Amino acid sequence: MSAHALGIMVSADALHAVLLERTDEETSVQFRWSSGSSDARGGDLPFEEPGDMTPDVEEESDDVTIQFGDDGGGGSDDMFMGSEFDDIDGGSEALGGDEGGEAWNFQVELDNLLDECAERGYEDPEIAFCSSTSQIDDVELRLPPDETDAEEAEETEHGLPLPASRSTLLDMLEEQYEGEADGERVGFVPMHRTGDGYQRVLALIARPGGPVLSTLDSMQDQTLSRSPQTRLLDAEVSLYLGLARSVLQLPPGTPEKTIFVRSGTDDTLVLFIEGNTLRQSEHLPELTAEDSAETICSRVLLLQDEYGMGQVQHLMLVAEEDEEVLASAFKSYFSTAELHVLRSHLPGGDDTDAEAYVGATGAALRLLDDAAFAPHFQPVNLLAKEYVPSRLRLPVGWPVPAMLTLLAIATLGFVWLYFVNASTISEKRTALRALEQKVNQVDQEALQRRIDSMKAMTTEYAAANKTIGGLLQGSNKWSSGLATVTGQMNDLRGLTINQWSPQSGTEVTILGRSNDRSKVVELAQRLDGRILGLTFTETRDVSLYDFELTVPLDTTKPEAVEYWREQRGEQLAAGTEAVDVGPDAPALDSSTTTGPSTTAQARRDTLDASSVWTVVVASVLESAAAEETARRFRERLDGGGHPVQVRHSPENGRYRVGIGRFVSVQNALAMLQDMSGTLPEGAWLLKMTGEDADPASAGAAASTSSDQPDAERSV
Numbered sequence: 001m002s003a004h005a006l007g008i009m010v011s012a013d014a015l016h017a018v019l020l021e022r023t024d025e026e027t028s029v030q031f032r033w034s035s036g037s038s039d040a041r042g043g044d045l046p047f048e049e050p051g052d053m054t055p056d057v058e059e060e061s062d063d064v065t066i067q068f069g070d071d072g073g074g075g076s077d078d079m080f081m082g083s084e085f086d087d088i089d090g091g092s093e094a095l096g097g098d099e100g101g102e103a104w105n106f107q108v109e110l111d112n113l114l115d116e117c118a119e120r121g122y123e124d125p126e127i128a129f130c131s132s133t134s135q136i137d138d139v140e141l142r143l144p145p146d147e148t149d150a151e152e153a154e155e156t157e158h159g160l161p162l163p164a165s166r167s168t169l170l171d172m173l174e175e176q177y178e179g180e181a182d183g184e185r186v187g188f189v190p191m192h193r194t195g196d197g198y199q200r201v202l203a204l205i206a207r208p209g210g211p212v213l214s215t216l217d218s219m220q221d222q223t224l225s226r227s228p229q230t231r232l233l234d235a236e237v238s239l240y241l242g243l244a245r246s247v248l249q250l251p252p253g254t255p256e257k258t259i260f261v262r263s264g265t266d267d268t269l270v271l272f273i274e275g276n277t278l279r280q281s282e283h284l285p286e287l288t289a290e291d292s293a294e295t296i297c298s299r300v301l302l303l304q305d306e307y308g309m310g311q312v313q314h315l316m317l318v319a320e321e322d323e324e325v326l327a328s329a330f331k332s333y334f335s336t337a338e339l340h341v342l343r344s345h346l347p348g349g350d351d352t353d354a355e356a357y358v359g360a361t362g363a364a365l366r367l368l369d370d371a372a373f374a375p376h377f378q379p380v381n382l383l384a385k386e387y388v389p390s391r392l393r394l395p396v397g398w399p400v401p402a403m404l405t406l407l408a409i410a411t412l413g414f415v416w417l418y419f420v421n422a423s424t425i426s427e428k429r430t431a432l433r434a435l436e437q438k439v440n441q442v443d444q445e446a447l448q449r450r451i452d453s454m455k456a457m458t459t460e461y462a463a464a465n466k467t468i469g470g471l472l473q474g475s476n477k478w479s480s481g482l483a484t485v486t487g488q489m490n491d492l493r494g495l496t497i498n499q500w501s502p503q504s505g506t507e508v509t510i511l512g513r514s515n516d517r518s519k520v521v522e523l524a525q526r527l528d529g530r531i532l533g534l535t536f537t538e539t540r541d542v543s544l545y546d547f548e549l550t551v552p553l554d555t556t557k558p559e560a561v562e563y564w565r566e567q568r569g570e571q572l573a574a575g576t577e578a579v580d581v582g583p584d585a586p587a588l589d590s591s592t593t594t595g596p597s598t599t600a601q602a603r604r605d606t607l608d609a610s611s612v613w614t615v616v617v618a619s620v621l622e623s624a625a626a627e628e629t630a631r632r633f634r635e636r637l638d639g640g641g642h643p644v645q646v647r648h649s650p651e652n653g654r655y656r657v658g659i660g661r662f663v664s665v666q667n668a669l670a671m672l673q674d675m676s677g678t679l680p681e682g683a684w685l686l687k688m689t690g691e692d693a694d695p696a697s698a699g700a701a702a703s704t705s706s707d708q709p710d711a712e713r714s715v
Helices: 088-095 107-119 166-176 210-221 236-248 293-307 323-333 356-368 399-441 444-472 477-492 517-527 559-574 600-608 623-637 665-674
Strands: 003-010 015-022 027-034 126-131 136-143 186-191 199-206 229-235 257-263 268-274 277-284 314-319 338-341 495-502 507-514 530-539 542-552 613-620 644-648 655-662 684-687
Touching: 003 107, 003 356, 015 107, 015 356, 027 107, 027 356, 107 210, 126 210, 126 236, 126 356, 136 166, 136 236, 166 186, 166 199, 186 236, 186 277, 199 229, 199 236, 210 229, 229 236, 229 356, 236 257, 236 268, 236 277, 236 314, 236 356, 257 293, 268 293, 277 293, 293 323, 314 323, 323 338, 477 495, 477 507, 477 517, 495 517, 507 517, 517 530, 517 542, 613 623, 613 665, 623 644, 623 655, 655 665, 665 684
Parallel strands: 003 126, 126 229, 257 314, 314 338
Antiparallel strands: 003 015, 015 027, 136 199, 186 199, 257 268, 268 277, 495 507, 507 542, 530 542, 613 655, 613 684, 644 655
């Protein structure tokens, strides 16, 4: 099993990268790369040492120095003929070295670095960045004793744990930090308590923007390229603190003290460590590697006295220039301390002389999760989540898989729609074939006869409905009165009805509203009504009149209705029509009679004069159905003394099922009442003619015309 990671140290104007590969045996450096150092790019310059120069060519003196590019990643002030090109692209400000200027975008350098990794067989490696201290703000947070645990937590391999939750620390940071802080880009490093019991935490705050985020933003905006697999953005304080712990391997809780010094071309970083926990961090931008070793040592001694470190057991050093001279000076100043050169304890550290490679190597070690280093690092990551790419890596940018996904969804949608439509078409075709077979089997002449019969019945029913409608028109005095009132109000306009109240059988009271008083008077005149009250109201500058009006109703009936009822009463008095009894039987209307003979007693006397009656329980058009109904009633009556017979009416062609033969209507009514639970509710009485010997030819003697199908009762 093997893994590789790319660590990149980002300074103000240069990149230093180290690619590490970890196998089961060891972790080794595959190559180093620097954006401002020619030897880091190739490593195979023709003249690496003075002795390798061409024979007979004397080595020039050190009085004149000609330099191309940057001096090992330093500032750009020493550029050859820099004064001639200061105005091109803003001079050194284009590199982002000046504070407050535009962030340095190193996309070109990063693309070249990734191409170099691909050429060496390390395609798309995971990347860990480390920002220099000048790009990170640090704030020391102090928690009162009442906000921490009563007893101090025990120290572990990576120092003391945080005394409060991250949300609490972020709230405290907002109160103590004047700048803008993104909660995702803040790291916390626990520190030792103060003498008065306050627990301290060092907050590492990545400034908005910065070279790393500026570069990642521009790479994500390019839709045809992939952003690199960036997993980590660390700071020098937390990174060097973890490296110092991994080198010293001090047991948790030890009182031994350590001073870490990183001397660079731009600034100096000093860390005071007690056991495995940070005690103080000091960033010295005014002190660089160009200063003498005595100056650096004396400044560190002053800080030691200022922070009350006392005797120091370990001294750790990282320097870019004259590391041996600086180490010798520190050894003389701290004679009792054990001196460690950090680069010598890292993979491939003896092969490089640039202090920036130490930070790049440490960042790569955090990703490799090496057992010798991983437990000692502080979990600090200043990279926002939006810049961390997904573990699922594609060989193209996100627009390409997004477009392919949309295309796949659209294709699947059209395929599904095609199969749905094909299935629907198949079902319709099957139904049409079945319908075509049924049509072919139908007798055309029989179908035409059925159509003609239905048309004739429709015409007959329409004529009957028209006649009934004409007879009953105007018989409902309430609906007719309401129609008259609303019709007059529609003609006048500006009138509304609020309430309709009947006062008696001949008049109603109307409550309404009008926008004109004269319209109320005209309405009363048209309806022959009386105005009971008229009230004036004004609503939103509009004059309204509430009125109360009594209107008489038209109770006269059409002459056609009077004539029809008179004829109906005469037929009933003569006993020439079948009599309906039961819950649906119509009641006799005394208004249609012309004398004392219209009473119930006169009607019974008329019925008693008849000779033969039967109770009809069914009237159907088919003989088989009539026989089946007769059979069911024979079984139901079970020989009760009343014969069940089927009689055919030649007038309308219907078959009636009759029960019993009675010489008087009283006997028939008595039987009908006694068997009310057995016989259907629609059973009715029918007077038979004198041809009773042949029941099949018996008909209704009291029919005023041919026996209408709608006058029959059926079950």
